Amino acid sequence: MKTKRLTELAMLTAVALIIFVIELQIPNPFPIPGVKLGLANIITVYAVYHYRPGEVMLIVFVRVFLGALFGGVMSALIYSLAGSVFCLAGMLLLRKVIEEKYIWLSSVFGAVLHNIGQITAAVLVTQTAGVLAYLPFLLVSGCLAGAFTGICAQLILRRLSGKRIV
Template identity: 35%
Template structure:
């Protein structure tokens, strides 16, 4: 019996990768929507904790830069539409894009035990990008005075999201290896 392309191990691995990426994008979107519903008092208008960034960091370390970029873009664009906050899209795309570049650099240069540091650096990059967009859109350089507060809060929230991402990354590869081992043909 001839095998179909979907039954090839290469195609199957590719399909599994796409499915994992789609699931992570859906999870990131759900977390972003949930976070938009939380009425947390913040010192700067529009500030969020960045809970969905955990998923982007996990995607980058686990499935690679392309999946992390897809997760980020799906989350940013669909979250803006679903929450009715289209005016936040430029802030999300620029800030998140800078954070993604930092995350991908960390993935290429450091091991998963640096996920906390990665998240902290990404949070700082995100805040710098968002303040840059705010200054550019409003032509009000005084908005940059929020940056010190944003950087401190970004370091704290980056540490927290990085801690969660590191905990997940410790478990995900082991679960993936177990899944692969159970699917391997037995040699009995």
């Protein structure tokens, strides 16, 4: 990998991590574990459409690991990793059928897949199906958060390309 490309990936990872750490400071208004905006995923959505799959995986896995380390919640690492794997796999497949101008839609699907991955990990860890009760709430919040982060990514892409934002 060339130095310029590695530097770009490092910068994107750093920006995503900074956004993640800032978001940790925002109190969660919902009493449901796992519900959050996921603003760092703005970087992930962008990267899915502009970098190779291996590079995007590198960005996401480094951010997830360092985010757990910086956030002081290493026990949440398994949930974040499971969600990230589901989300990333789905979004990498979706980029072949969803054009970049509809990147927000890819973000919604990615958020929903992330929640499904988290619930899957929770069922495996707790060995109980009781956590499935959270799934409807997580799916709704995932759709809303995914739409928000996707629209943010869409606006940033338009701005970077020099197109007017209507």
